[in-house]
Amino acid sequence: MIALTLPAASDADRPFVTRLGDGEKPAPTHSRLEHFEEGRSIWCGDHGLLEIFHAGENVQGDVVLVEPAKGRIERLIRTGSRHNTLLVTEQCDQLCVMCSQPPKKSHDDRFGHFTKACMLADEGTLIGISGGEPTLHMEKLLQMIEAVLARRPDLSFHVLSNGQHFTPEHAMRLRDPRYRRVAWGIPLYSSDPVRHDTIVGKPGAFERLMESFVTLFRAGARIELRTVLLSQNVADLAPLARFLAANLPQIEQWSVMGLENAGFARRNFGDLRVALPERFAEVAPALDLAVLHGLPVRLFNIPLCHVPPAYRHLAVASISDWKKRFASACDECRAQADCSGFFEWHPQELVDRVAPI
Amino acid sequence: MEGKGLLRSQVDPALKALRPGVRRRSLTCGVLVSDEAGRFVLEPHGLADQENLSPFGYADRLGALAGRYLQARRRSVSSELDYLILVPTLRCNLACSYCQVSRAALGARQHDWSDETLGHVLDLVSGLRARAVKIEFQGGEPTLRPDLIAKVIAAVPPGVDALFVICTNLQTIDDTILAIFDRDDVLISTSLDGPLELHARQRSDTEQTRRFAENFRFLLDRYGPNKISALPTVDPSHPPRPADLVDAFAAFGMRSIYLRPINFQGFARKNHSAAREIGEAWSDYHRSFIRYLVERNWQDRGRVFEETYFSLILRRIFRPGSNRHVDLRNPNPMGQDYIVIDHDGTAYPTDEARMLTRAGIIDLSIGDVASGWQTEKRAALNAASTNDGDPACETCAYKPFCGRDIVDDISRYGTTSLPRHETEFCRRHLALFDFAFEMIHSDSDKTRYSLGHWLNLPGPFPRVVAVS
Numbered sequence A: 001m002i003a004l005t006l007p008a009a010s011d012a013d014r015p016f017v018t019r020l021g022d023g024e025k026p027a028p029t030h031s032r033l034e035h036f037e038e039g040r041s042i043w044c045g046d047h048g049l050l051e052i053f054h055a056g057e058n059v060q061g062d063v064v065l066v067e068p069a070k071g072r073i074e075r076l077i078r079t080g081s082r083h084n085t086l087l088v089t090e091q092c093d094q095l096c097v098m099c100s101q102p103p104k105k106s107h108d109d110r111f112g113h114f115t116k117a118c119m120l121a122d123e124g125t126l127i128g129i130s131g132g133e134p135t136l137h138m139e140k141l142l143q144m145i146e147a148v149l150a151r152r153p154d155l156s157f158h159v160l161s162n163g164q165h166f167t168p169e170h171a172m173r174l175r176d177p178r179y180r181r182v183a184w185g186i187p188l189y190s191s192d193p194v195r196h197d198t199i200v201g202k203p204g205a206f207e208r209l210m211e212s213f214v215t216l217f218r219a220g221a222r223i224e225l226r227t228v229l230l231s232q233n234v235a236d237l238a239p240l241a242r243f244l245a246a247n248l249p250q251i252e253q254w255s256v257m258g259l260e261n262a263g264f265a266r267r268n269f270g271d272l273r274v275a276l277p278e279r280f281a282e283v284a285p286a287l288d289l290a291v292l293h294g295l296p297v298r299l300f301n302i303p304l305c306h307v308p309p310a311y312r313h314l315a316v317a318s319i320s321d322w323k324k325r326f327a328s329a330c331d332e333c334r335a336q337a338d339c340s341g342f343f344e345w346h347p348q349e350l351v352d353r354v355a356p357i
Numbered sequence B: 001m002e003g004k005g006l007l008r009s010q011v012d013p014a015l016k017a018l019r020p021g022v023r024r025r026s027l028t029c030g031v032l033v034s035d036e037a038g039r040f041v042l043e044p045h046g047l048a049d050q051e052n053l054s055p056f057g058y059a060d061r062l063g064a065l066a067g068r069y070l071q072a073r074r075r076s077v078s079s080e081l082d083y084l085i086l087v088p089t090l091r092c093n094l095a096c097s098y099c100q101v102s103r104a105a106l107g108a109r110q111h112d113w114s115d116e117t118l119g120h121v122l123d124l125v126s127g128l129r130a131r132a133v134k135i136e137f138q139g140g141e142p143t144l145r146p147d148l149i150a151k152v153i154a155a156v157p158p159g160v161d162a163l164f165v166i167c168t169n170l171q172t173i174d175d176t177i178l179a180i181f182d183r184d185d186v187l188i189s190t191s192l193d194g195p196l197e198l199h200a201r202q203r204s205d206t207e208q209t210r211r212f213a214e215n216f217r218f219l220l221d222r223y224g225p226n227k228i229s230a231l232p233t234v235d236p237s238h239p240p241r242p243a244d245l246v247d248a249f250a251a252f253g254m255r256s257i258y259l260r261p262i263n264f265q266g267f268a269r270k271n272h273s274a275a276r277e278i279g280e281a282w283s284d285y286h287r288s289f290i291r292y293l294v295e296r297n298w299q300d301r302g303r304v305f306e307e308t309y310f311s312l313i314l315r316r317i318f319r320p321g322s323n324r325h326v327d328l329r330n331p332n333p334m335g336q337d338y339i340v341i342d343h344d345g346t347a348y349p350t351d352e353a354r355m356l357t358r359a360g361i362i363d364l365s366i367g368d369v370a371s372g373w374q375t376e377k378r379a380a381l382n383a384a385s386t387n388d389g390d391p392a393c394e395t396c397a398y399k400p401f402c403g404r405d406i407v408d409d410i411s412r413y414g415t416t417s418l419p420r421h422e423t424e425f426c427r428r429h430l431a432l433f434d435f436a437f438e439m440i441h442s443d444s445d446k447t448r449y450s451l452g453h454w455l456n457l458p459g460p461f462p463r464v465v466a467v468s
């Protein structure tokens, strides 16, 4: 597991964002490496001195948020990683049964820091935005995206959203060419409105989501539809596939995802989880339907050996680098490089059930 | 029943106006209902409240929006020129009984590209701007002029991803042509009419057939089955037994068979004058062939055979956007994204058009490689090259999947304005789509097994839910 926050000390009196210089020409927003030794490094920049305590992590090139009062840095955008996610809020208006990051009431507005961080990202970086529900702060979110892409047209964004807050007025705005570089990851758990509403813990959520889709598709928005596999919706998957083919064929991808044993899901993992590979036969018809209709379907967070060979080409090595692990038996597997592996916190007895390919 | 609740309960009559036209066609298994987006359901016969039924999922603005999107995806948009059929020579070293192209004798003069024509062809090739292009060499026998093939290959601009197909009778393979075949971007296409005796009968000579088989095996050994494809040309009045035809393909390790009826044009027309009214026989044969494949694939599950055109029909039914096949698309723009350049530099919209012209039936050339083909003639063809607005097609349940082949109409009837239902093309496709939709709604494991493979599904073909 890669540490995303590290203990640090700084003489600055306010939080700031800086890029830990990697040898390029110094800029006011960058920090220069002054001293490096086992276990710590010292950086210097316009904001003052910064001392970072780290074990083995290489932080050079990272864009970090320094919070002197809290005595830590947060690695907002790690250089070279494909899994950088900015958590813009912890508030949410849904309460999904398996939420991996259960919402909080309070909101700490960090859009200013995030905007600065994006400006310092490596060329061509894909930046994830997540929450909570980012679109609860729609105006600030869109402003950030627009401001960043105006200055950094090389970047792109992937925003995870429950799709409850788009209104027809957004269609015009989202038609701006900058939004070609923005994909929206939106969950839909069932084509049965009641079931979807039950899973997300919000009556009317399905209907509201469909309204948002009208807006988003009017705008030509890029949508990644996400469906987490649950005991509650596994029987709905095939009808959902038909529903997507008939009503949401514009989507850029349909991601069918394995359950993450975190947050709420931790408490009820046994009840929520669809045990693979044993129950793959219940999932397969939906995948067949998706392929039949040309829907670009992918399997996420599911180790390759839990997927029958005919469906493996649909599986993506998706689990973020910083929270992924393998079983010891995986060392001898030829497919490891293409395999999602397991979440760091996946129950050990389940992790050990692998069958090297 | 899955999906049913959605189908019936959420219909808002006020939204019906938003819905693209709904069409029906009666089949044995029920009534097929489709909309212009190509979404479909099967209803039982005699369903009462048809007027109020909106069978296509979530019946609201979202469904309507999706419908417009799907409808647009199903229309072919004419892209840049990315498919060339080139005829470097009309000469051939064979004389098949039905040769479609009015070949010239091996030693004939002035049936190859002149230096001037070659120059224009190379200009055309080096001016290609599409990201990916396909260049097909037809004949005559193009391998008689490997030098011309090599020059064309060399003229493709860097950065353009080109695929070359050489259509050959495989009579002679020398080192020059082998060096071209060896390229990874070259595919070989040939004819295989079925069992070698039949192949020999249709191609007039057993010695030549022996050479063909020998060379075919040589290439298979050298490259494996993926580099070579073969097309059988079938005489509908004396078709080979499906088993024999499939065996012949299996013997060469090939699994895809593109059945084509003998095209009664060119030389063929003169020998087979009874040609016109055998469409029914062809449809019967085509169906029996596919039924045979279903059985055979089920018996011998490791080796799945397909009929290429039927697979295309299936893809067009289920996958909006499968518009790249120039034989079946709507509209079907002429002289836009593909063009045929003959041995004398004349430009034709399709290879059939070239044959019709050569056979002296009607001049369907639209220009030439020197001065281009942005001609009035092309515009006239294009105006007719669509199913949109046709009274028959606009009420046909299969329009979203069907296509337009005006050259076929012209070749048979000398006009493009025959009522659609009276054309062979329409009759053949109605029969094919009827057959496909009966299969799609079949409960048989055998059928679903083959359908799944033909559509490249990871598993068996899913059961299609019928409204009840």
Ligand code: SF4
Binding pocket: A303, A304, A305, A306, A326, A327, A329, A330, A333, A334, A335, A336, A339, A340, A341, A354, A355, A356, A357
């Ligand atoms: S054995 Fe390990 S690496 Fe291989 S597919 Fe299974 S989980 Fe992935």
Ligand code: SF4
Binding pocket: B387, B392, B393, B394, B396, B397, B398, B399, B402, B403, B420, B421, B425, B426, B427, B429, B430
């Ligand atoms: S040509 Fe015939 S089968 Fe095709 S859409 Fe027109 S009417 Fe239907």
